[in-house]
Amino acid sequence: MSFVERETLRAQPNSERQLPVADALAIALAIALAIALAIALAIALAIASAIGNALDVAHRTRRCAPSSYSASLHSLRRIAPLRPTWPAVTLQTCTTRPSRKFLKPELLVGDRIINKLPYHFVDYLRNPGLETMAGRVPLRKYMSLKKGNKEINSLLFGLRAKKIKDNVSGLGIDETVGATELDLIWKGQGYPPAFIKLMNFLCENQEKMRDAGGDLTKIYDSYFRDNNDVNALTKMVDAKYFGIECIGFVSNFLRYVGLWDRYLPYEIDQWTRVFTSKVMDIASVSSLNLLIWPGSHVALIDTVHKISGNVADIDLCQSANDGPQCHEHITLQQVGTSGGAPMFSVIGGKPAHTVTGNAYAMSWPDLHYQQPQRLRGPSPGGNAASTVELRK
Secondary structure, three states, rough: HHHHHHHHHHHHHHHOOOHHHHHHHHHHHHHHHHHHHHHHHHHHHHHHHHHHHHHHHHHHHHHHHHHHHHHHHHOOOOOOOOOOOOOOOOOEEOOOOOOOOOOOOHHHHOEEEEOHHHHHHHHHHHHHOOOOOEEEEOOOOOOEOOOOOHHHHHHHHHHHOOOOOOOOOOOOOHHOOOOOHHHHHHHHHOOOHHHHHHHHHHHOOOOHHHHHHHHHHHHHHHOOOOOHHHHHHHHOOOOOOOOOOOOHHHHHHHOOOOOOOOOOOOOHHHHOOOEEEOOOOOOOOEEOEEEEEOOEEEEEEEEEEEEEEOEEEEEEEEEEEOEEEEEEEEEEEEEEEEEOOEEEEEEEEEEOOOOEEEEEEEEEEEEEOOOOOOOOOOOOOOOOOOOOOOOO
């Protein structure tokens, strides 16, 4: 606008003044932008307030919700995802689980509810067995460092000495399975998914074993040359290249149900640090109690059928002379005390229990078994409901 035009406009009455169209559009645009910014700011404040409220609610309810480690009581989860994964089990707790939580019993607070019993673990190991790339291989033998492990010792020594590498990954046996897990297998305390990795390694690299010479060639000739892979691995189990002892059985059951997230090295008489409460009479004996033969053996009570007087009819799961087994209808009888705790004789059963001597019982406070939710559907003979996961 020129100087003359401005002076002319100023001289006009207010009612007669008019802005050029371009200036009017600029003012309108500025007003519209200001309104848009105000609306955006209001929306942002509302969203921030909603998020804050949600976080506050989550913080208040976190303590009594299933932890991220756990699934809800009737949902399924996978344990320790080494190839292949465990069968689905459920663990529920009403507490925030501390990391490295099982080193100190005082950290174990709140109920632990599991939906697998020791006999489920026996079935997983033996029937149908470990799911290798070759097929199912029952882990049905007892093997321990104390009673001799020359077979697995010669196998691992040969694989390491000959530097056998996997055909696909190019990794050795320690990198494939893990040095710590191999050491547990060597002691008879192996983690079942680690057994599977070792067995798969042997199947995939058997030709290298054939050509390596020494003990590896002897192992190939004895097991792989004239057998398919699943039969070769099964025969190696029977020859006690692979097996599990009593501590390994109990420890890996705890891993199986999710109570432990790794192996913890407890000797026989140190298990009172895990199962911390003494069972003070026969009437208090229950499922998931640990029986300890001082200095020699540990086993898990699976089911208590009946208690009468000072005698209980129980099922017992363990790994002893015949490997992982469930012994049904064992007679547990209170026979005296030792160190302030009652001692029990453990006799009979089907198959017969073969560990001699008396044992005392320990419980894990607040550890409970709950039968999985029944899955209903038409039975083969009609419309009646059928159930699964029920023990016969």
